[in-house]
Amino acid sequence: MKSLAITIESVHKAYGSYVALDDVSLDIQAGEFLTLLGPSGSGKTTLLMALAGFVRPDSGKLLLGDRDITRLPPNKRDIGIVFQNYALFPHMNVLANVAYPLVLRKVPRAEARQRALDTLARVKLDGLAERNVAALSGGQRQRVALARAIVFEPRVMLMDEPLSALDKNLRETMQYEIRRLHDHLRITTIYVTHDQREALIMSDRIAVMNSGRIQQIDTPQRIYDRPSTRFVAEFMGEANIVAPGSARRIDGAEASRETLMIRAESFHLDAKLVGGDGVALEGILRAKAFRGENWLLTLALDGGQEVLVCIPAALAGGCAELAAGQRMTAYAPAAKVHAIPGAMA
């Protein structure tokens, strides 16, 4: 089985005056796991549904491999989809659900049954084949949906927030399992989520979307460490956007005149842990909170701007003694200070 590359060329979709997709172009390589990440209303689900064939773009082109699928009906696209609410057929048992795409393809009954059982074993649902769908837990339903989407060996797979209905622990387990399954099958996958941690954990590349546009597309690490816009910086985690002039160099050299992005966890309270080319931020401690694995300090800079400083509990020897209102300095190494190109603070 060969998976296919996906090409999205200037796809545009508007509902009345509301622009859901604003000239979106995107190339996904064969076998890649790409996540569309963004807040609700950013257009990520619309883009996924356009690929699936349930949303008709106003203009633009969609290609699977070399094949133009823009006007192909959904049932001819050969794309496996996992829906947010699983969309399992309530009038069929687990086996019938998973065998459904095979039955449609006129696979002989015995073979369809065997392939469905094999796929159920692959998602660790052995023994539940005859179970009624209504009798399954959320996690089990998720696995059935997954099995049903891969059983017919589609060359592309789309997942629309498949884990959002699960509780936290189960969600984390499933993240690794879905990724492991992908590493095994290598089906080109587009995964939609609004959970940045999930995107970081699972993806080869992440496309961050906002207001119908792709803000940045890159590897998880680069998206996190080198966001190209303020939106990406703030969406990806506790980011401090520091106005030009607020930070000074530790070694006294002239400070950067750009807007800086420093993640909360990049700070140290001890200047010795940061090189001379690092930056120092000075201010008054507004608040502190113990969060288990770390302390979160809120620092008010002299310009009035507030900065979040996150110190790992293991290194936070002095944090418990800090008192609100006291003056303090936080230091960040140069490697963790990122200038946002062209951003205004």
Added chain:
Amino acid sequence: MTVVRDPALAADARRERRFFLSLSLPALFIVGLAAILPILWIIRQSFLTTGGEYTVGNYQKVLSSGLTWSALVTTLELSLGTLAACILLGTPLALALASVRPRVANVLMAFVMLPLWTSILVRTYGWLVLLRRDGLINAALTGSGLTAEPLSLVYNFTGTLIGMVHYMLPLFLLPVYAAMRDIDPNLIRAAASMGATLRQVIRTVIMPLSAGGIFSGSIIVLIYAIGFFITPAVLGGGKVNPLSTRIERTLSTFQDWGSASVLGILLLVLMALIGVMLLAARRLVAQNTVEASHA
């Protein structure tokens, strides 16, 4: 470990249960008065002569009469014919209503419901105007040259069926439409993404999931159709005589309460039989759903 229950709390719980049960009393009273008592009275009547003596003669008379059996056949023909027409016309219509945007569906639904607000007598005579030999439909048909002779559309079985279907269709449509509207659109999308054509989606997803609505609609149609009176009386022109018009004739012409009661009981038994058959059919369908989706 046994817990000693506080008798005061248990008494509170009992009082609460009793209060909610007592809410059903007025309805039970009315049903008892308006349905159960008259049925018992009819059963008693069916065993009495006009003189008031006990007899099984009414049953002998009614069940040995050819008129009774032809009325029974007519009742079944009308009911099943109406049901078949409702299923054939109503199911695709419900599917169409469930597929269009909600706003459009609401407008179309209003058109479907409009006849329900009109008196059945008015509607029945309305059909008479349309279907007569010199009525609008025949005028259009002969005027346009589609037919040489006017068709006999009324004062016969056809006319009665048209009138009955017109009355029943909205009643059938409502539960079917509700069932189809309740189907998660993602199920249809999921089926399509796995390769199902529209026809396959309808057969493997939409129809099994609206079977409950079609079943409810069918029961409603049959309950109404079996005892339907006005439409056969007006549009049948005396030639269509189901049990209902036979009961009326027996009473108005012969004042034979005994025989009319026997006919009434016959209607009741017929209804019960159809109900049992439908329930059995429903159970069979439910059992076969999983199998069928496999095939």
